[in-house]
Ligand code: FES
């Protein structure tokens with residue numbers, strides 16, 4: 001494996017990926033999630049994409065060897081979207097208001113058809129007169145297509161020591 | 174023949190009872206101050222957490238000599254460790270010199286715990302190993318001895334489940350567990366090479382009283398409405414859940430058990446389509462393995478039904494799609510810390526392990542498709558029950574748990590979709606904290622079977 005780079009451009013297959021393109025992808029995702037446009041958000045995954053949220057004691061374990069908060073395969077992501085759109089998803093009815101900041105985007109490593117990236121996130125969430133802050137890091141594997149990027153693995157790693165009272169992950173982290 | 178029989182001196186809020194049970198009117202109510210009142214909370218910490226067996230953790234969390242975890246139980250910081258001789262030890266996590274928190278890491282492996290303040294060092298079996306400038310202390314082996322790390326007064330292990338008590342005057346652990354011990358043993362027998370907890374602990378807090386978490390786990394009544402979206406997901410994946418044939422058992426001592434047959438599939442035990450074809454074949458092989466190892470009846474008892482076991486006051490064992498150990502730690506009347514471990518077969522193939530983890534966390538935990546709605550429910554109760562505090566009509570400040578009492582009175586086995594398991598929990602709770610209980614009318618003659626096997630043995634349905 002190659003070492004961490006902070007290149008602004010990497011080549012993946014026959015094309016190049018810039019940090020700006022990755023940033024646009026992440027900003028668009030943040031906007032879709034903050035606006036609860038979950039169907040559009042779901043199209044950002046490639047078929048067979050996964051979504052993971054490790055626990056707060058995470059030390060690099062993958063979801064075959066350790067408990068997680070979320071380890072959704074593609075079908076489960078679809079089920080999650082369907083659930084969150086339902087009025088019967090009581091934990092998100094009414095919806096949380098969220099406000100996401102994404103920064104510190106780094107192109108970590110390029111593969112034959114993917115790019116690995118990391119970014120920091122800060123999400124403010126408001127619900128039931130409570131305000132909660134989620135701080136963490138994204139470590140994503142993005143499939144690079146001619147027309148854009150898609151999630152192969154979307155991993156949100158919380159850096160909090162535990163989930164605070166009221167801070168359950170009923171929304172998309 | 175209704176008679177008002179206060180079985181204990183009244184001593185609840187404003188001198189009234191906290192629990193009101195009436196077998197003529199089929200009414201069971203809990204006064205809502207039981208979830209709100211700081212005085213009740215202090216009593217619980219002192220009389221329950223201070224005076225009974227508490228679930229601390231599983232032995233497999235600290236497999237090697239020198240492994241340790243730090244954890245708070247009943248508000249007291251503890252070190253849960255395996256000493257250099259391989260023995261499980263539990264110390265108060267406070268330096269004997271001036272009380273500093275001794276170990277400030279969540280987990281690790283060490284031979285010595287050293288206090289950073291004045292650098293006293295203790296071995297992992299609790300001896301005071303070094304104290305700088307010890308020439309200024311009395312030249313007396315008794316002094317060092319008196320400065321050993323403080324161990325919890327009682328520690329016993331059942332099937333790897335480590336329990337402690339903060340007072341020596343508790344009964345033997347198996348006496349305390351009663352029939353609950355059997356259901357823990359069933360769980361422990363699932364894997365031919367034993368069972369273990371995994372890292373990746375779900376640590377989260379809930380803005381709700383700890384008893385609401387117990388009620389929620391012992392409450393089949395909420396399943397369909399609260400988990401509507403999860404039930405819908407199961408249907409879409411080709412598995413129909415049902416409320417039929419699901420029972421609640423009072424195991425005594427405040428412990429409770431739900432036995433659920435139509436609830437869901439279970440990895441390695443009861444196949445459902447979302448588990449996939451590979452798992453279908455393995456389920457057959459797994460049953461054969463268990464029959465060969467344990468015999469057909471124990472194998473069936475383990476495999477055929479899901480179970481939710483509550484061990485008073487702080488352990489929940491969810492034997493559902495897969496196994497989760499959940500521990501409750503009350504922090505304040507309106508706040509509970511929760512810790513949850515996935516409990517798996519030691520040495521199982523990676524594909525099975527992955528399926529188990531994926532399936533379980535799709536349901537349980539603050540990021541699952543179901544638990545967030547449970548958390549929403551108990552947080553919503555905590556928010557709602559302040560409405561009736563000091564109400565103009567005091568009769569409004571009660572929560573109703575009477576569902577299924579008429580059925581219970583007729584001596585029928587309590588259903589999981591009734592509230593009998595909650596009632597037995599609350600009766601035991603009242604007993605422990607000395608809360609006043611008003612009882613009217615005659616309770617059923619037979620207080621209920623201690624568990625499904627005993628029910629079968631006595632020919633009772
Ligand atoms: S308080 Fe620990 S060495 Fe002094």
Ligand SMILES: [Fe+2]
Nearest residue numbers: 389396399547
């Ligand atoms: Fe539930």
